[in-house]
Amino acid sequence: MKTPRRKVRSSARREEIPAVAAAHLPTEAELHRIAERVLKLSDADETEVDISVNADALTRFANNAIHQNVADLSLTVSVRTVFGGRTARATTNKTDEESLRRVVASSGTLARSQPKDPNLLPMPGRQKYAKVARFDAATAGATPADRARAVEHVAKLAAIRGQTAAGIFTTGASASLLANSSGLVAAYRQTRAEFSVTILEDDSSGWAKSNSPALANVDPQELAERASNKAILSRRPRELEPGPWTVILEPAAVLDLVGFLFYDFAGTAVHDKRSCFTGRLGKKLMGDNITLWDDAFHPLQHGTPYDGEGMPRQRVLLVERGVPQNLVYSRATAKKMKAKPTGHGFSLPNEWGEAPFNLVFDGGSDSVEEMVGSTERGILVTRLWYIREVDPYEKVLTGMTRDGTFLVEGGSIVAGARNFRFNQSVLEMLRNVAALSPSVRSTGEESFEMVVPAMKVHGFRFSEVTKF
Amino acid sequence: MLDVATTAIETAKLRGASYADARVMDIRSRELSTKNGQVGSLSESESLGIGIRVLVRGAWGFAATDRLTREGIQACAAEAVAIAKASGLAKRADVEMVPEPAHVDTWQNPFVKDPFRISIESQLALLLAADREMSRVKGVTIAETSMLFRRIDQLFVSSIGSVIHQVKMQSGAGIVATSFAGTEIQKRSYPNSFGGQHQLAGYELVESLDLVGNAQRVAEEAVALHKAAQSPEGTKTIILESSQLGLQIHESVGHPIELDRVLGMEANFAGMSFLTLDKLGKLRYGSDIVNVVADARLEHGPGLGTFGYDDEGVPAQCTDVIKAGLFTGYLSNRETAPAIGLKRSGGTMRTESWNRLPMIRMTNISLLPGTWTFDDLIADTDDAILMETNRSWSIDDRRYQFQFSTEIGWEIKGGKKTRMLKNPSYSGITTEFWNSCDAICSREHWTLWGTPNCGKGQPMQTMGTGHGASPARFRNIKIGAAFSKA
Numbered sequence: 031m032k033t034p035r036r037k038v039r040s041s042a043r044r045e046e047i048p049a050v051a052a053a054h055l056p057t058e059a060e061l062h063r064i065a066e067r068v069l070k071l072s073d074a075d076e077t078e079v080d081i082s083v084n085a086d087a088l089t090r091f092a093n094n095a096i097h098q099n100v101a102d103l104s105l106t107v108s109v110r111t112v113f114g115g116r117t118a119r120a121t122t123n124k125t126d127e128e129s130l131r132r133v134v135a136s137s138g139t140l141a142r143s144q145p146k147d148p149n150l151l152p153m154p155g156r157q158k159y160a161k162v163a164r165f166d167a168a169t170a171g172a173t174p175a176d177r178a179r180a181v182e183h184v185a186k187l188a189a190i191r192g193q194t195a196a197g198i199f200t201t202g203a204s205a206s207l208l209a210n211s212s213g214l215v216a217a218y219r220q221t222r223a224e225f226s227v228t229i230l231e232d233d234s235s236g237w238a239k240s241n242s243p244a245l246a247n248v249d250p251q252e253l254a255e256r257a258s259n260k261a262i263l264s265r266r267p268r269e270l271e272p273g274p275w276t277v278i279l280e281p282a283a284v285l286d287l288v289g290f291l292f293y294d295f296a297g298t299a300v301h302d303k304r305s306c307f308t309g310r311l312g313k314k315l316m317g318d319n320i321t322l323w324d325d326a327f328h329p330l331q332h333g334t335p336y337d338g339e340g341m342p343r344q345r346v347l348l349v350e351r352g353v354p355q356n357l358v359y360s361r362a363t364a365k366k367m368k369a370k371p372t373g374h375g376f377s378l379p380n381e382w383g384e385a386p387f388n389l390v391f392d393g394g395s396d397s398v399e400e401m402v403g404s405t406e407r408g409i410l411v412t413r414l415w416y417i418r419e420v421d422p423y424e425k426v427l428t429g430m431t432r433d434g435t436f437l438v439e440g441g442s443i444v445a446g447a448r449n450f451r452f453n454q455s456v457l458e459m460l461r462n463v464a465a466l467s468p469s470v471r472s473t474g475e476e477s478f479e480m481v482v483p484a485m486k487v488h489g490f491r492f493s494e495v496t497k498f
Numbered sequence: 499m500l501d502v503a504t505t506a507i508e509t510a511k512l513r514g515a516s517y518a519d520a521r522v523m524d525i526r527s528r529e530l531s532t533k534n535g536q537v538g539s540l541s542e543s544e545s546l547g548i549g550i551r552v553l554v555r556g557a558w559g560f561a562a563t564d565r566l567t568r569e570g571i572q573a574c575a576a577e578a579v580a581i582a583k584a585s586g587l588a589k590r591a592d593v594e595m596v597p598e599p600a601h602v603d604t605w606q607n608p609f610v611k612d613p614f615r616i617s618i619e620s621q622l623a624l625l626l627a628a629d630r631e632m633s634r635v636k637g638v639t640i641a642e643t644s645m646l647f648r649r650i651d652q653l654f655v656s657s658i659g660s661v662i663h664q665v666k667m668q669s670g671a672g673i674v675a676t677s678f679a680g681t682e683i684q685k686r687s688y689p690n691s692f693g694g695q696h697q698l699a700g701y702e703l704v705e706s707l708d709l710v711g712n713a714q715r716v717a718e719e720a721v722a723l724h725k726a727a728q729s730p731e732g733t734k735t736i737i738l739e740s741s742q743l744g745l746q747i748h749e750s751v752g753h754p755i756e757l758d759r760v761l762g763m764e765a766n767f768a769g770m771s772f773l774t775l776d777k778l779g780k781l782r783y784g785s786d787i788v789n790v791v792a793d794a795r796l797e798h799g800p801g802l803g804t805f806g807y808d809d810e811g812v813p814a815q816c817t818d819v820i821k822a823g824l825f826t827g828y829l830s831n832r833e834t835a836p837a838i839g840l841k842r843s844g845g846t847m848r849t850e851s852w853n854r855l856p857m858i859r860m861t862n863i864s865l866l867p868g869t870w871t872f873d874d875l876i877a878d879t880d881d882a883i884l885m886e887t888n889r890s891w892s893i894d895d896r897r898y899q900f901q902f903s904t905e906i907g908w909e910i911k912g913g914k915k916t917r918m919l920k921n922p923s924y925s926g927i928t929t930e931f932w933n934s935c936d937a938i939c940s941r942e943h944w945t946l947w948g949t950p951n952c953g954k955g956q957p958m959q960t961m962g963t964g965h966g967a968s969p970a971r972f973r974n975i976k977i978g979a980a981f982s983k984a
Binding site for chain 2: 086087088089090091092093094095096097098099100101102103104105106108118119120121122123124133136139140141143144145147149173174175177178179181182185194196197198200226227228230235237302303304308379380381415416417418419420421422423424426428429430432433449451453475493494495496497498
């Protein structure tokens with residue numbers, strides 16, 4: 031009898047506050063009830079259930095008007111069973127009794143259809159997790175009208191300046207619960223707000239983006255002003271010669287490059303010999319000014335304090351003064367490599383093992399303005415685009431600059447520059463860092479969010495120039 | 499499904515929508531993979547839900563839910579209308595769409611063997627056999643195999659009276675051998691990199707690939723690459739095999755012809771296009787022998803871009819994109835078609851899932867076959883590099899300047915394929931590249947490749963696209979920049 035009452039209440043609540051993430055998110059108790067039903071339905075040796083709910087809304091604008099405006103609500107119940115040392119996963123987005131029964135059975139059928147896995151470990155029992163607070167009620171309560179009004183202000187700013195704005199404003203909330211038959215229970219919820227804007231002129235563009243668990247930390251007007259000013263500054267871009275340049279990479283550009291290193295810190299990647307750190311741990315690969323952590327608990331980070339198996343995340347020193355020191359490990363990889371699990375494993379079963387997703391760079395003390403001021407001739411880069419790996423061991427990446435590329439001469443920005451293609455080893459780049467700004471939470475398009483500084487880098491390899 | 503969709507449309511209309519459409523989609527998938535003789539991942543998933551798109555006072559709203567009770571659907575439709583009303587707060591003009599008649603139809607792609615009825619044991623046995631063949635080769639450090647199957651059962655209903663039921667079955671599989679030695683990681687994939695070959699087909703596709711029969715060769719080539727000569731730097735003739743050419747078409751033809759991109763709708767993320775509207779019917783995109791179509795019809799082949807109707811209820815069509823080298827057509831939808839003077843949509847609206855808004859996507863963007871046999875093409879080539887299987891790809895946000903590298907290269911000297919080359923790469927400007935094409939192989943060498951992972955949109959959607967191509971030759975191409983030490 032409880033379920034129908036809850037549905038009616040939920041529907042009425044939506045009528046009062048339509049299109050708001052907070053109205054859709056189930057309580058932790060509701061997630062627990064689903065998990066308990068799954069665990070009861072299973073006759074496997076061991077069972078794990080991972081429930082995830084996302085309520086996201088995204089307002090998209092271009093040509094100074096909203097052209098797409100969406101919201102979606104989705105719930106998944108993912109079940110992993112173990113039968114005689116064999117494991118597999120099945121997932122559904124239905125929570126009725128028959129669907130839960132079917133997903134449990136499907137997981138079991140898959141598990142029993144394969145050879146025994148000699149490396150499969152018993153599921154972990156109950157764990158203790160450090161607290162993180164990343165749920166903001168105001169963000170969960172943001173409405174389509176809130177986002178639309180902010181977009182309209184940005185569109186007006188662009189129109190007044192004779193510019194064109196395009197971008198997104200998204201808000202949302204998610205909740206998850208991981209439980210297994212050995213008594214482990216881990217729950218997490220968080221909110222998310224993100225604004226990204228590109229301001230276009232006939233021959234130039236500028237870009238700015240920010241995200242945070244709290245909407246109050248995202249300022250669309252300030253971001254639009256910044257993007258607009260970049261578009262103005264980069265008018266009539268000059269075609270400059272490719273070759274090695276001193277570059278000043280804003281945090282988003284740094285993030286998109288160094289993000290390609292993340293999987294190289296996986297124990298599995300080194301074990302498989304596909305990491306650029308294979309045979310190089312403990313060796314000096316980067317400059318003295320490069321120290322890198324994985325730290326899910328950093329105040330500017332987000333994400334769960336536990337991994338795909340429910341193991342508590344550890345703070346790991348990955349690189350210390352240019353020397354890669356440590357890797358991250360799932361439970362199985364740790365056993366294989368005689369190390370301790372660090373709480374970075376992916377959901378099982380998988381062939382990739384683990385990875386750090388909460389990268390935090392130690393920053394420096396120079397501002398971007400000071401880096402520009404100290405540069406005789408160089409390129410200031412706002413953002414990068416379409417980055418792909420060319421050489422996995424030397425970690426050579428290719429990609430383009432985009433939406434705000436500037437020529438710096440005599441300590442000042444003197445002109446916009448046509449966009450460059452680069453072919454650059456990230457390891458070499460991190461050996462050639464001349465200055466760092468304080469680290470900030472940054473977000474780009476090619477990698478996940480992290481806490482990174484802006485960097486001034488010598489000898490950055492631009493190989494070609496495009497036509498705009 | 500019909501009750502659910504009809505409830506959505508009725509609710510939207512009652513709440514003020516001048517137009518509404520709904521997609522109920524039931525998606526089932528199965529993924530299997532192995533690594534070094536062990537099962538890597540083994541999973542199945544199912545996802546059922548509805549996406550409701552509404553037009554209210556000339557502005558769009560979209561909402562999606564997996565709560566398919568009557569009240570869940572009504573709340574979702576009401577939410578879509580509320581969102582559309584909010585869109586009106588930042589509107590410059592009312593959305594208008596070209597007409598489309600109502601269609602009531604069912605469509606299913608043909609396939610022989612339902613991959614979900616093939617036992618997991620036999621699918622794993624095939625992958626593990628291929629894995630074993632690769633692992634046997636000395637010097638291979640990682641042997642990996644994978645299969646992916648999807649069944650999409652979808653119902654489209656719109657307020658103009660369309661009711662379209664479609665079932666699409668997709669299959670794909672591939673293998674890859676990786677070898678680490680010294681300071682180099684080399685790899686070879688079959689039949690294509692990044693997941694292999696994928697088509698709108700049943701398990702018969704997997705059986706036709708002969709993964710086991712190709713495993714040893716692939717592994718030996720991965721190891722041999724370490725001792726191969728470095729591909730040179732400079733300007734040279736290149737011959738691209740068909741899978742690499744398929745990706746070249748995807749990046750330098752398929753994306754720039756998306757009309758939403760041209761009109762600035764993707765400016766913040768995927769970017770814009772050099773193909774501004776003034777270039778239609780005027781730009782010399784390629785040489786006279788270059789003919790490209792966007793063809794979603796079944797007669798084009800079982801591509802990942804093949805369907806009966808797009809996700810806006812428009813029947814599959816074939817559009818000439820490049821005809822005898824001249825740029826002749828964009829990918830359009832009902833909203834953008836008027837911008838290029840079309841009275842009807844080109845039928846390219848596609849969505850990843852029930853919870854995503856349809857947008858203009860590639861269908862099957864294919865280079866039509868030429869006249870050459872592959873042997874004749876090699877014999878006719880004095881000095882070139884044959885490049886096979888994509889390794890990296892990148893192109894600027896207006897689709898002008900690109901750079902690709904491939905897993906392996908072969909030197910062509912005096913009309914013969916000679917030694918193996920490692921780390922080949924090439925780069926250029928889109929229109930210059932396609933204008934340098936002077937030979938395309940014939941239909942017997944033509945393959946309709948599947949790209950299962952094309953990303954576009956915010957929130958990001960992953961879509962499968964098809965690209966037919968046969969090997970082709972390009973003159974005076976810049977090579978080697980990716981691995982230049984200069």
